[in-house]
Ligand SMILES: Nc1ncnc2c1ncn2[C@@H]1O[C@H](COP(=O)(O)OP(=O)(O)OP(=O)(O)O)[C@@H](O)[C@H]1O
């Protein structure tokens with residue numbers, strides 16, 4: 001019996017993920033050459049490592065083709081239809097911090113909250129002849145926050161896969177929903193976060209795919225214990 005753990009193969013979470021496993025006494029080594037997407041844990045032949053991108057890890061956890069994975073909570077909540085049913089957050093790992101936020105142009109002086117934005121959205125068509133446009137790649141989180149949590153239905157999502165903060169100035173959208181960590185990109189684009197506009201405070205997590213075959217699998221508990229202890233030690 002083996003278990004598979006998916007770790008980021010590139011990007012901002014790659015090195016920190018490897019460091020957590022190292023601290024947990026589960027040092028990762030590559031298999032084959034530098035460009036190989038498989039690895040293993042030194043001294044633990046029953047653990048396989050799959051190196052994937054952060055969003056692929058969310059997908060593979062969802063379809064159960066890996067047992068554990070490290071990725072951002074935002075990618076789980078955005079990418080999975082029923083995240084709490086498909087995955088368990090085993091540990092928050094203390095890196096990869098980023099907030100998914102609603103931000104509007106700073107010059108919208110009267111708009112500081114979602115309620116204010118709801119008023120703007122309600123009047124938008126009569127004033128401008130179209131719906132309020134929101135640039136984002138976070139479709140699901142935006143719909144949950146606007147429609148389910150704040151009862152705002154009159155808006156249109158404009159898909160943005162990059163440079164989202166530039167969309168209002170470019171006339172592609174009125175406001176944005178995007179990730180921020182230092183806040184400098186929002187500032188540089190003259191955008192402000194609404195007082196109740198933080199949709200999710202995300203960070204890197206160790207996640208377990210909820211699979212029936214995990215019940216009674218003796219390989220799982222020691223991995224979880226080691227990672228949780230390593231994270232607690234680091235705090
Ligand atoms: N400043 C930031 N900007 C964007 N994402 C950030 C930031 N800080 C942390 N993250 C987190 O990093 C994760 C995305 O990582 P990264 O951008 O490295 O992925 P990626 O390698 O581009 O993956 P993919 O190719 O699958 O999109 C998300 O969970 C996100 O919340």
Ligand SMILES: O=P(O)(O)OC[C@H]1O[C@H](OP(=O)(O)OP(=O)(O)O)[C@H](O)[C@@H]1O
Pocket residue numbers: 162164165178179180181182183184185186
């Ligand atoms: O609050 P800040 O610290 O300014 O960070 C936020 C920005 O960082 C990310 O972009 P990045 O340039 O990393 O490119 P990416 O979206 O392609 O990852 C993200 O998409 C934001 O635009």
